[in-house]
Amino acid sequence: MVQCPECKTDNKKPSRTWKILDEPNRFGVFNERGVGIFQCFRCGTTFPSVVGNRQLAIVDANKYAQLNKRITALIDENTKLKEEVDVVSLQAKVDALEREVSALINEKKELHTKLSRYR
Numbered sequence: 348m349v350q351c352p353e354c355k356t357d358n359k360k361p362s363r364t365w366k367i368l369d370e371p372n373r374f375g376v377f378n379e380r381g382v383g384i385f386q387c388f389r390c391g392t393t394f395p396s397v398v399g400n401r402q403l404a405i406v407d408a409n410k411y412a413q414l415n416k417r418i419t420a421l422i423d424e425n426t427k428l429k430e431e432v433d434v435v436s437l438q439a440k441v442d443a444l445e446r447e448v449s450a451l452i453n454e455k456k457e458l459h460t461k462l463s464r465y466r
């Protein structure tokens with residue numbers, strides 16, 4: 348929403364847009380600004396306004412591709428490690444349950460033995 352400077356009406360869409368690139372700084376970072384020309388739907392006034400702004404950087408294309416590859420590999424590795432952790436924690440739960448079951452079986456045997464003495 349861009350406000351008309353004359354009648355203060357909010358206008359939604361520019362009639363025309365283009366992009367302006369600033370000079371890169373010493374780190375190769377620069378701004379890309381979107382500029383739009385609006386014509387107020389109420390009073391007809393034509394005025395410009397910034398409709399978007401983002402920061403871009405000049406980077407070595409090969410290095411960028413290498414970094415992308417590396418990030419993808421790290422994400423894959425992270426997913427695998429998480430799966431392994433899940434397997435390890437599930438195995439620990441299984442072990443604990445098995446110990447509990449064998450303890451209950453022993454307890455049952457002892458109770459049966461005690462019970463048989465009273466018969």
Ligand SMILES: [Zn+2]
Pocket residue numbers: 351352353354355356387388389390391392
């Ligand atoms: Zn207006």
